[in-house]
Amino acid sequence: MPDLPKEARAVVIGGGIVGCSTAYHLGKLGWTDTVVLERAKLTSGSTWHAAGLVGQLRTSANITQLLGNSVALYDRLEEETGLATGWKMNGGLRLACNEDRWTEVRRQATTAHSFGLEMHLLSPQEARDLWPLMDVDDVVGAAFLPTDGQASPSDITQALAKGARMSGVRFFEETPVTRILVEGGRIKGVETPHGTIACEIVVNCAGQWAREVGRLAGVNVPLVSVQHQYLITEKIDGVSSNLPTLRDPDRLTYYKEEVGGLVMGGYEPNPIPWAVDGIPDGFEFTLLNSDWDHFSDMMELALGRVPALAEAGIKELLNGPESFTPDGNFILGEAPEQRGFYIGAGFNAFGIAAGGGAGMALAEWVVAGEPPFDLWPVDIRRFGRPHFDTDWIRTRTLELYGKHYTIAWPGEEHDSGRPCRRSALYDRLKSAGACFGEKLGWERPNWFADLAAGEEAKDIYGFGRQNWFEAVGREHAATREAVTVFDQSSFAKFLVVGPDAEAALTWICAGNVARAPGRLTYTQMLNARGGIECDLTVARLAEDRYYVVTGTGFATHDLDWIRRNIPGGLNVQVVDVTSAYGVLSVMGPNSRELLSRLTRADLSNDGFPFGTVREIGLAGAPLMALRVTYVGELGWELHVPTEYVVNVYEALMEKGADLGVRPAGYRAIESLRLEKGYRAWGSDIGPDHTPLEAGLGWAVKLKSNQDFIGREALQVQAQRPMKKLLAGFTVDPDIVLLGRETIYRDGKRVGWLTSGGYGYTVGRSIGYGYVRNGDGVDRDYVVGGSYELEVATDRVPAEVFMEPLYDPSMSRVKP
Structure with missing residues (x-):
């Protein structure tokens, strides 16, 4: 029986790569009285059978940085601990076999350049020179990241565990957690069959078991298990030890060298869930039965790329379940339901790539009580009400698994588990031609098709102007010239x-x-x-x-x-x-006239000035009217008790017919806000940006005597040159801006676009991004430069602006 300590500063649950990495970094940060509890043996969950590819590039700069931290750690870990890790920086190749994929790869290359990651575009022959075994007859081009690599999952985890022990962290195997003690809203300890450990911090790194462990603390961890197969061959002539990893997304497969042979796996479009009714007891160092029938499509695709596989000896078809999440990103952070309970789980088969950096970020989060930098793409608080239903999670997760290697189209929506959350207007908006998107389970109209003209309310994806471009233009113009109604009940x-x-x-x-x-x-x-x-x-x-x-x-x-x-x-x-209120945003120069036909309330500028809220009666409904706008036009948000929403909407559409009223969607909102310079949280602004850097200093009460969180930091920043400043850019209207395009000032890389789109009134493509300079940035510095944007590896001239491109005086129909 293990001799458990009576108390610890933190208890990490799970001895896979993420748990050991978190413990390693906690030890480095001085939390030497950390304890790791593993239900079986270290690596016995999904770590030991992971494929071990380590790639770095993601669509977020900070997540790319986090994966880069993994590489930096793996580079030094063997020397530090004396244990082999199997790490080698042999680079990574990614193929493109059609023009759309090649566009995606070129845009990925620009993203890499934006984030400071080395990435080279290669011809088919240049790719074959690096990977001689492959047939490149169908290859259009390839990308090569020289700092990618591969590792031995079990070895690198054992090295991290040793590094943690060197700092004083204690590990206890064969010690499952049976209960988490909570009193007065605070973590008090964990119970095991071998005793209780008092603690105030619990870190749930339990992998596929993380959902069950979360329930012990009343915490929801949205992940499920999915079967994942890969094949291991005997030695193959021509496979060298320095062969790069290879991803062939158009054939849904990946490859890496192993002992002179190959590991080949993939992400099939029809994945098989596992443990639907719970993970069996005693499941450790265990594999599932090989499913050759299910793998046959992968094998056929792989043979077309690597003909040598046809003659290769097969050691094993390994089938091991791994945890996946409903959006394809892993889960980090302190649980909103329970203070002191942290999660690091759901790594979607790239836990080895993320493990080093994720453990670092999670440890720093635990020690400081906040993340070291903006980790919103993986923050557990991105989930919500739909993610309490395991069946809904599994349905969406299986779709995302099947899309692992499909092209990530701009504006792509997912189809599974829909509709989930519907506003009271869903059916009416659908009948009016709404093409819906989904966010946090809510069905939200993205744009409206003209059904009478034969338009179909369906997205057709591409990297150019998509099929909804003209429809959104109509809604944009109606908002600028007449009046539109947006259903924003999902607020x-x-x-x-x-x-x-x-x-x-x-x-x-x-x-x-x-x-x-x-x-x-x-x-x-x-x-x-x-x-x-x-x-x-x-x-x-x-x-x-x-x-x-x-x-x-x-x-x-x-x-x-x-x-x-x-x-x-x-x-x-x-x-x-x-859920108590629907929201109808009535926007445009005719909004006052329309609403005045339905209420006796004084809507004049004197009677209802901008920045006010009134409780009024309108179309028989008691509601809150907020004079506010995110589109840059006269307008009101009507916050309507749910049972009145349909009546209010019908009255608006009836009374506004002669005023040009029409429903409009979220893609028009995006276009309108880009012209007006309104910021979007999660892209233009976030935890790594201050209001002063984002041009929002006017919204902060620095001149008052009121104290607030962050005031001291802003006061200090205001006395020093800023390192970055948000600016807007316009380019030729034929160029599609999506965000993450690289910003060059006077030929020097200074940042990337945080968001991008098209402004129909100004007739230009618009992007926003931070101009960075270590010696200081101010308005004069920004406007004094000459700019280019790198778009899919091509540089195009850009104009910079600091003031909104649009104000209502430009409207073609005056208010």
Whole structure:
């Protein structure tokens, strides 16, 4: 029986690569009294049978950086610990076998350049020179990342464990966690068959078991197990030890060298789930039965690329389940349901590539209580209500598994598990030609087809202007010239109530919310570094009541941020009321006239000025009207009790017929906001950007005497040259900007686009991005440069701007 300690500073559950990496980094950070509990033996879950490819490039700069941290760690780990890791930086090849894939690869190369990652584009013959065994008759081109590589999963995990032990971390195998003790909302310890360990921090790195371990603490971890197969051959002539890893996405397969032979696996479009009713007891160092019938399609595709496989001896077809998530990204962070409970799981078969960096980030998150940098793409708070249903999770996850190697089209929507969350208007909008997208389970109209003209409400994807381009232009023009109605019922909405509501929000919000009832405040919520954690609207309804509105996808994150930052001792409650209200945004120069036909409320500029909220009666409904806009036109958001939404919408469409009213979707909102220069959280702004850097200093109460989270950091920043500043760029309208295009100032790489799209009123493609300079950036520096953008490896001239491209005076029909 293991001699468990009575207490520990942190308990890590799971002895796979992520658990051992987290423990290693906790030890390096001085948390030497960390304990790792493994239910069986180290690596006995999915780590030991992982393929071991290590790639770095992702669509997020910070996740790419995190994977780069893995490579840097693996490069030094063997020397540090004296244990072999099997790590070799032999580079990685990625093939393109059609023009669309080649466009995707070229855009990936530009993304790599944006993030400072070395990536070279090769001809088919140049690719074959690096990988002589392959047939390249169908190859259009390839990309090569020289710093990618491969590792031995079990060896590198054992090396990380030794490194952790060298810092004082203790490991206990054959020690499953049976209970997590929680008292007064705080973690108090963990129970095992061998005793209880008192602790205040638990880190759930249990891999496929992470969902079950999460339940012990009342925490939801959205992942499921999927079968994943790969083949291992005997030695093959011509396979050298320095052969690069190879990904052949058009044939759905990957390859790496192993002991003179090849490992070949892939991501089939019809994956097989595993452990639907729970993982069997005693499942450790265990494989599933090989499924040659299911693998036959992969084999046929591989033979077309590597003919030598036809004559190669087969050692094994390995079938090992791994954990996957419903969006294809892994899961990190502190659980919103339980303080002190952290998760590192759901690595979607790239746990070896991510393990080193993910363990570093998670350890720093535990020690500091916040992530070391913006990790939103993998933050557990990106999930929400649909992710409590395991069947829904599995349905969506299987679709994402099947898309692992398909082309990632701009604006692509997923089909599975839909519809899930529908507003009251779903059927009416569908009948009106809505083509829906989905976010956090909500069905949201992206654009409207003209059904009478024979248009089909269906996306046809491509890297050029897609089939919805003209339809969105119509909606854009209607918003600028007449009036449109957007169904934004999916907005997340919270009530902050209680006698100390003002005090709590004054501390949490960077903007001034201590205003009279009836006033709106557009504000950010900052971290201690001054970075933007939330970007939202706060409406004061009464002395003790505020109404907070934020984006659909940020519901869990923003609610958690508000709740965890309420100072102790204050009498205030936060309630999620998202489902109680639908939202109809009525926007455009004719919006005042339309709404005036349906209400007796004074909607004049004097009677209802910008930045105010009123409770009014409209079309028989009691509702909150917010005078605010995200499209740059006169307009109101109508927050309508759910049972009245249909009536209000029908009245708007009936009374506005002669005013040119039409429904519009989210793609028009994106185009409109780009012209007006409104920022989008998660792309243009986030925890790594301050309001001063983002051009939002006007929204911060720095000149007041009110203290707030992040104030000190902003005061310090205001006294020093800034290192980056958000700017806008326009290019020729035929060039499609998507975001992540590289920014060059006077021929020098200075950043990348955070978002991109098209402005129909100005007739230009528009992008935003931060111009960086270690010696300091100000407005004069930004506008004083000559700019180019790299788009799919081609440089194109760009014009920089710092003021909005559009204001209502440009409208073709005056308000």
